[in-house]
Amino acid sequence: MKFHIIAAKDLKIVMRDRNAILLLFLMPMIIISVAGLALGGLFEQNIQIGVLVVDLDNDDISKGLVEFLEDIDILDVDMESNEFAARDRVKNQEYGRLIIIPLGFTESVMTGQDTELLIITNPTEESQNTVLEKIVESYANRVSTNVVVIKTASAYGIPVYTEEQILEIVDTAEQFVQPPPVEVITESTTSNLSEYSPFAQSVPGFAVMFLLFTTVHIGSISLIKEQEAGTLRRLLTAPISRAEIIGGKIASTFLRGFVQLTVLMYFGHVVFGLDLGSDTLALLVLIAAITLASTGLGLMVAVLVNTEDQADSVSNLLILTMSALGGSWWPLYIEPQFMQDIAHFTITAWAMEGFYDLLYFDLGLAGIVKEVGMLVLMMIIFFGIAISRFKFE
Amino acid sequence: MNTDAIITVENLVKRYNGHTAVDGVSFEINRGEIFGLLGPNGAGKSTIISILCCLLEPTLGSVVIDGSDIRKNANNIKKIIGVVPQEISLYHTLTARENLVFYGKIYGLSGRALKTRVEALLDMVGLTERADDLLEGYSGGMKRRINIAAALLHEPRILYLDEPTTGVDPQSRRRIYDTIQDLNRQGMTVLLTTHQMEDAEKLCHRIAIVDKGKLIALDTQKGLLELVGESDLIHVQATEISPDPVELIKRMPDVQKVSLDEGNITIQLVRGRESLAGIIDILTSSGTRVESIYIKEPDLETLFLHLTGTSLRG
Numbered sequence: 001m002k003f004h005i006i007a008a009k010d011l012k013i014v015m016r017d018r019n020a021i022l023l024l025f026l027m028p029m030i031i032i033s034v035a036g037l038a039l040g041g042l043f044e045q046n047i048q049i050g051v052l053v054v055d056l057d058n059d060d061i062s063k064g065l066v067e068f069l070e071d072i073d074i075l076d077v078d079m080e081s082n083e084f085a086a087r088d089r090v091k092n093q094e095y096g097r098l099i100i101i102p103l104g105f106t107e108s109v110m111t112g113q114d115t116e117l118l119i120i121t122n123p124t125e126e127s128q129n130t131v132l133e134k135i136v137e138s139y140a141n142r143v144s145t146n147v148v149v150i151k152t153a154s155a156y157g158i159p160v161y162t163e164e165q166i167l168e169i170v171d172t173a174e175q176f177v178q179p180p181p182v183e184v185i186t187e188s189t190t191s192n193l194s195e196y197s198p199f200a201q202s203v204p205g206f207a208v209m210f211l212l213f214t215t216v217h218i219g220s221i222s223l224i225k226e227q228e229a230g231t232l233r234r235l236l237t238a239p240i241s242r243a244e245i246i247g248g249k250i251a252s253t254f255l256r257g258f259v260q261l262t263v264l265m266y267f268g269h270v271v272f273g274l275d276l277g278s279d280t281l282a283l284l285v286l287i288a289a290i291t292l293a294s295t296g297l298g299l300m301v302a303v304l305v306n307t308e309d310q311a312d313s314v315s316n317l318l319i320l321t322m323s324a325l326g327g328s329w330w331p332l333y334i335e336p337q338f339m340q341d342i343a344h345f346t347i348t349a350w351a352m353e354g355f356y357d358l359l360y361f362d363l364g365l366a367g368i369v370k371e372v373g374m375l376v377l378m379m380i381i382f383f384g385i386a387i388s389r390f391k392f393e
Numbered sequence: 394m395n396t397d398a399i400i401t402v403e404n405l406v407k408r409y410n411g412h413t414a415v416d417g418v419s420f421e422i423n424r425g426e427i428f429g430l431l432g433p434n435g436a437g438k439s440t441i442i443s444i445l446c447c448l449l450e451p452t453l454g455s456v457v458i459d460g461s462d463i464r465k466n467a468n469n470i471k472k473i474i475g476v477v478p479q480e481i482s483l484y485h486t487l488t489a490r491e492n493l494v495f496y497g498k499i500y501g502l503s504g505r506a507l508k509t510r511v512e513a514l515l516d517m518v519g520l521t522e523r524a525d526d527l528l529e530g531y532s533g534g535m536k537r538r539i540n541i542a543a544a545l546l547h548e549p550r551i552l553y554l555d556e557p558t559t560g561v562d563p564q565s566r567r568r569i570y571d572t573i574q575d576l577n578r579q580g581m582t583v584l585l586t587t588h589q590m591e592d593a594e595k596l597c598h599r600i601a602i603v604d605k606g607k608l609i610a611l612d613t614q615k616g617l618l619e620l621v622g623e624s625d626l627i628h629v630q631a632t633e634i635s636p637d638p639v640e641l642i643k644r645m646p647d648v649q650k651v652s653l654d655e656g657n658i659t660i661q662l663v664r665g666r667e668s669l670a671g672i673i674d675i676l677t678s679s680g681t682r683v684e685s686i687y688i689k690e691p692d693l694e695t696l697f698l699h700l701t702g703t704s705l706r707g
Contacts, residue, residue, distance in 0.1 A: 005498045013486050234482035234543075237446040238499045239471040 002240050006248025007255065010222065014256060020218065024260050028210035029267055036202035036272060048076040049128045052095040054086045055079065059106030061143055065117075068139050069099075075135070087120065093337055096122040097132050109143050112150025128333075131361050200275075203268030204355035205328040208348055211261045212294050212322065217315040219253040219298030224308050227391075246387065250295055257291040277358040282365040286358060289375035290351040296382030297347065303386045327352040350374045397423040399551060399582050400445065405454035407440050414440040416606035417454070422584060427577050429597035430586040431693060433703070437606040438586035439479070442555055445584070446476050459550060472500075475549035479556040481536045482543075485529040489520055489539045492528060493546060500547035507546075514542040518572065534565025541572060552576060554585040558592055570595055590693045600693070604701045618691050621699050624649060625665030626689040627672065629658040631681050638679040642672055652703050656684075661698045 014020045053069065055062050070077050080086040083100060090098045100118040108115035117140055121129040149169050226232040226249070235245050265283070268274035276283055301318070305311045323329060325339065326348025332340055343349040354371035357363040398421040407415040415437045422428040430438045443449040444456060447467040456463045458470045483492045493511045497503075502510060515521045518538035528536060537557070544552060554573070558566045573596055577583050587593055593600050594614060601611040610617055634653065642660060643651045647668050650661040662668055665688045676683050689695070697703075 002499060005495065009484065009487070009495050012491070013484060016486055229484075230478050230480040230482035231484065233448065234476065234478055234496075235499065236448055237471060237474070237476040238496070239468055239501070240499055 001244060001247075003244040003247035003251055006235075006245060007251035010249065010252035011255065014218075014252075023210070023218070024214060024256065025263060028206055028260075028264050031210075032199070032202050032206045032264065032268065033271070035206060036199040036268075039198060039202065049074055049097070049132055050076045050078070050095055051097045051099060051132055052078050052080050052086050052089060054081070054083050054098065054100045056083065056103040057101050057105035061106040061109050062101040065101060065136075065139055065143075069135070072135060075132070090120055090122065093122060097129060099132075099136060109146045110150075112147050112154060114147065130363060130367065199268050199272040200356075200359045201331055203265060203272070203274050204352060204359065205323075205330075207261055207264035207268075208290060208326075208351045208355075209319065209323040209328040210264070211257050211291065212297075212319040212347070214260055215253050215257040215291065215294040216298040216301060216319055217312070218256075219249075219295060220302035220305070220311040220315050221308055222253070223249055223299065223302040224305070224311050228308065242390075246299075246390065250299065250383075253295045253298060254291055257295060258287060261287045261291060275359060275362075277362045277364070279358065279362075279364040282368055283358055285365065285372060286351070286354040286368050289372045289379075290347065290354070293347045293350075293375040293378040293382065296379040296386065299386040300382045303389045303391070322346040322348040325349070344374075347375065347378060350378075399424045399459050400584070401455075401457045402441075402445075403455045405441065405444065405456065406452045407437075407444060407449060408452045414606055415444070415451075418603070418606070418608045419454075420601050420608060420611055422582060424582055425577070425580055426598050427573065427583040427585070427596050429593040429600040430584070430603055431588070431590070431593045431600050431697075432586075432603035433588050433697075436588075436603045438588075438603055439555060440606075441603070442553055442584070442586050446474065446553060447471055472547070473550045475544035475547070475552045477541050477544045477552065477554045477557055479559060481533075481540050483528055483536065483540060486527060488525050488527055489515065489531070490524040492539060493543060496543045497546040502546060510546055510548075514545055517545075517575075518542045519568070532562075532565075534561045534568070537561050537565060537569065538572070541569065545576070549581070551582045551584065554583065556587055556589075557585060558587070558589060566591075593693055602693075602697060602700060604697075604703075609700050610696070614693070617693065617696050621661075621691045621696050623663050624661050624691055624695050624699060625663070626692070626695040626698065627660040627662065627665050627669065628685075628687055628689065629660070629672070629676065629683060630656055630685040631658065631676065631683045632656055634658065634676075634681050635679055638675045638681055641675045641679075645671060650698055650702055652698060654703075659698060661695055 014024075051069065053066055055066060066077070066079070069075050078095070080089065086095075086098050086100070089095050098120040100120070102115065102118070105115055105117075107113075117136060119129075119133060119136060121132070153169065223232075226235075232245070236242070262284070265274075265276060265287070269276050297318070298315070301311055301315050305314055325335075325343045326332065326346040327335075327343065328348050332343060332349055332352055335343065340349075350371045354368045354375075357367045357371065361367065400422040402421070403419050405415050405418045406413065418437075418441060420428075430441060432438050440449065444451050444463070445458065447463050447470055450464070459473055461469045463470055484495070487495070490511060493514060494507060497507045497511060512521070515524045518541065520535060520538060520542075523531070523535070528539065531539070541554070541557070552573075557569055557573070561569065573583055573585070583596075585592065585596065597614070599611065599613055600617060602609050602617070610620065612620075634656070639651055639653050639658065642648055642658075645662070645668060647664055648660060648662045652659045660672065669686075669688060673683065673686065
């Protein structure tokens, strides 16, 4: 295999180009710093997960749940008394999430009967839904202890008559389960939510935009230059396969992009204290998926245009549109829903959602499966189109 | 079958989108020969060389290079050919040495063998002292020399040169000729395409003349010139040329062919010196402003005009 020879040559050419190095690292670092410092407070109050609650029970434990939710800073809780009206408000996308506490919830808990809490969500805001589910689950686990205690007592014929007695037993039981004998490390309980930092938007946002300049703009132009200068044609007369030539071009663009995005994210971490989440592997997987998808887009642009000037115009148009639409310049969730829906056709939107999941919600590898899957799908489509239309002659 | 042939081309046809670029061309190139494909731009030379480089698949016909069919053994063929493209196919932000090392690695060289070969080629093209300068600072002629060196790294048996002297100064042209002749003396077979008569005349043992995709003549230079006989060629550079004097010149008794290309009139005729005064008279009396006129002995250009009725430069 000789693709690494082509990749190494491309990297050497880039490293020698002072402008390319500026575009790769220095310029993004300046823009990230300026944007993060200038727009710091602008989106802060918007990092809220809106949730509508219908409390059909309206008793001690259901009220306790509502208070528990209201105490969590990132939740914006609103009450609705009518279940059907509440469902309509979610259906009309006025709210993204609805919790319904059923009638008799408190009584069921206190008498040791199974019961349930219903969460209705808008599927387009998956990461926020996941956080809410984890919050509600953590409360449900606590009240489930009541049910387990009462069921266990009943199973052994121990009479449990009063609320005080139940609470006393639950308190005792909780002493044994806190900390739990079998510890399950979850990645999205409320305690794992990161402190809001304006750099959680500006660092990944601008880093992804500059990555697109590297992979789509420079990547496509590099291939067209190779065609226009005749070096591609010369390579084709040598004993090297077409796959190795294309593989070399892809590898060099991918490596440049991967290093750039990784360096910029760690720049945000070191200089501005940006929390990169607890799962380094997940972060690197996400960076790799974003870089692969954008490398594929760059190759597709190179194949579909005819000249360097066309590649320049088309890639700039794509990058700026994707950045504005997909959430590089402002958080995706402040856009109207239809724009958010359109944004999900872009690499940027899936990249930014992946970064929110890791940097803000700290959901780990399991939390970014959908985003990585979509980016890989985009990569397959872009590479598929590019390779099928590649003009070797 | 010619057992000396290292390249055998039979009834080669290449069509693109209904246009026939190469139309039934056949020839053989012998081992150790310098073989020229001569013809104007667009004659089909580059298409033929692209097929011989395994860049293009022929539509019809066969090409066998050193016993290997290009359709079946392209990879084997690529190992024994060196290709010098018409354009400078090098990386201008790398040094000459880095370019040669890169192409050497592509051809499978490494370590000491690669280093030795690169140094030998830099020495051969006279650029050892400038080897670590970026190519973007080189003159056109120096770049062309590195362009040739890059095709020789793997010591090919056959060297293809596509218009090797286009845009180079006379000194670099002389150096390129010397390099090609040295390589040929060492046993390398050379195929060059050119539209420059001088390249073909100075270098080639045999010349194939190509026009509009067809091979119209193939022989040694001497053999080809015999086809023209005693014809001379008169070149007139003029302005304000009207069709009338051209028609009058065509009717002169010794004139064989006349071609008009913008401000240039090319006349093929016997006993050119005797007709010169008459030609000038026709031109000046018709109001044509003659800027220069010169007479040439028979050469390949005369031959091309004789065979095709058009000027080689056209």
